[in-house]
Amino acid sequence: MNKKEYFFSLKKYYQRILLTVPLTVILSLNFNTSSAWAKDPFRVKNARDIGEHTEKAFKTIFIEGNYQTVKQELNQAEVKEPNEPLAHALLASLAYTEKDWQKVKQYADETLSSAQLLSKTDPVRGNLYLGVGHFLAGAYIYEKQGALPAINKLQQVFKYLDRAEDADPNDPELNLIKGYMDLLLAVNLPFSSPEQAIARFKAHAAPNYLVERGLAVAYRDLNDYNKALKYADLALKTAPENPEHYYLKGQILRQLGKQQNSVTILTEAIANFDLALAKSKQLPEFVLETLERERNSAQEKIVEIESGKS
Structure with missing residues (x-):
C-alpha cells in the first residue's frame, strides 16, 4: 500500500x-x-x-x-x-x-x-x-x-x-485512537502481522467497550468471525442501546453466513440489521447507506441458497 x-x-x-x-x-x-x-x-x-x-x-x-x-x-x-x-x-x-x-x-x-x-x-x-x-x-x-x-x-x-x-x-486515550489506526494498517497491509497491534490495543487502550468494538472490527477484517462475534457481543452487552452495535454484529454474521452458505446465520444477520434500522433516525446518512445495502445483500444470498444456485 x-x-x-x-x-x-x-x-x-x-x-x-x-x-x-x-x-x-x-x-x-x-x-x-x-x-x-x-x-x-x-x-x-x-x-x-x-x-x-x-x-x-x-x-x-x-x-x-x-x-x-x-x-x-x-x-x-x-x-x-x-x-x-x-x-x-x-x-x-x-x-x-x-x-x-x-x-x-x-x-x-x-x-x-x-x-x-x-x-x-x-x-x-x-x-x-x-x-x-x-x-x-x-x-x-x-x-x-x-x-x-x-x-x-x-x-x-x-x-x-x-x-x-x-x-x-x-496512555489509554492515545492507545485507543492510535490503536485503531494501527489495527487498520495491520489488517490491510500485505505480509503484516496484526498480533502485535492487537496485543498492545488490548493492554493499553480504554475504555473497555471501545476496545471490544475495535477488536470485533479487526477480527472481522481478518475473517476470524467467531472471535469477531465474541467481541461484538461484549460491546452490545455494555451499550445495548447503540444501533451501530447491532449493525456491526449483522456485518459479521452476514460474512459468516456467506462463508458457510447458512440461511440460519444470514437470517440472524438480517435480524440484527433490522434492530439497527429500527433506530435509523439516530444514525448518519453514510451509515444508513451501507447498512441498507448490506441487509439487501444478506437477503439476496438467502434467495440464492434457497434456489440451489449457491
Missing part, C-alpha cells in the same frame, strides 16, 4: 475512528465522584478534566448511538469548554458526515488551535489532538484538492502521534 492508497483508506476509516469508536465513555468506569476530574472517559488514574458537555456528547453518540441530537450538546461544549480539542474534533467529524467542507476546515483549525494550547500543559493529549487536527485538515484537503496535496499532512499526523507516545506510551 503506497502513501496515496494509505491516505485514501485511512480517510474513509477516519469517521469510524472519531465517530464510532474511540471517543466515548463506558458507564462502568469507577470514577471518584467527588473528584474535580470526573469527566475523563479514558482514565481512572491521572484523569483529565475533559468537560461536562463533551462527556455528555460522548454518551449521546456512543452509548445511545444517537448522532442526530448531539449537536446542541457539542455547541454548548464549544462555548463553555473552548479549550477542549476533543469537542472540536467531534464537530469536525460530524460536519464531514454531512459533507459541510467549510465547517470541516473550521473545526479542524479549532482542533489544532486548542490542541496547541493544551500541549503546553499536557503533552500527551495536546500532541495527540495536534495529530488528529492535521488528519482532519488532510481530509478537507483531500476532498478539495485530491490525494497528492493531502499526503504531506500524513507526516504531521505521525510526527505528533509520535510525540504523544514519547510523553506517555501507555
Whole structure:
C-alpha cells in the first residue's frame, strides 16, 4: 500500500475512528465522584478534566448511538469548554458526515488551535489532538484538492502521534485512537502481522467497550468471525442501546453466513440489521447507506441458497 492508497483508506476509516469508536465513555468506569476530574472517559488514574458537555456528547453518540441530537450538546461544549480539542474534533467529524467542507476546515483549525494550547500543559493529549487536527485538515484537503496535496499532512499526523507516545506510551486515550489506526494498517497491509497491534490495543487502550468494538472490527477484517462475534457481543452487552452495535454484529454474521452458505446465520444477520434500522433516525446518512445495502445483500444470498444456485 503506497502513501496515496494509505491516505485514501485511512480517510474513509477516519469517521469510524472519531465517530464510532474511540471517543466515548463506558458507564462502568469507577470514577471518584467527588473528584474535580470526573469527566475523563479514558482514565481512572491521572484523569483529565475533559468537560461536562463533551462527556455528555460522548454518551449521546456512543452509548445511545444517537448522532442526530448531539449537536446542541457539542455547541454548548464549544462555548463553555473552548479549550477542549476533543469537542472540536467531534464537530469536525460530524460536519464531514454531512459533507459541510467549510465547517470541516473550521473545526479542524479549532482542533489544532486548542490542541496547541493544551500541549503546553499536557503533552500527551495536546500532541495527540495536534495529530488528529492535521488528519482532519488532510481530509478537507483531500476532498478539495485530491490525494497528492493531502499526503504531506500524513507526516504531521505521525510526527505528533509520535510525540504523544514519547510523553506517555501507555496512555489509554492515545492507545485507543492510535490503536485503531494501527489495527487498520495491520489488517490491510500485505505480509503484516496484526498480533502485535492487537496485543498492545488490548493492554493499553480504554475504555473497555471501545476496545471490544475495535477488536470485533479487526477480527472481522481478518475473517476470524467467531472471535469477531465474541467481541461484538461484549460491546452490545455494555451499550445495548447503540444501533451501530447491532449493525456491526449483522456485518459479521452476514460474512459468516456467506462463508458457510447458512440461511440460519444470514437470517440472524438480517435480524440484527433490522434492530439497527429500527433506530435509523439516530444514525448518519453514510451509515444508513451501507447498512441498507448490506441487509439487501444478506437477503439476496438467502434467495440464492434457497434456489440451489449457491
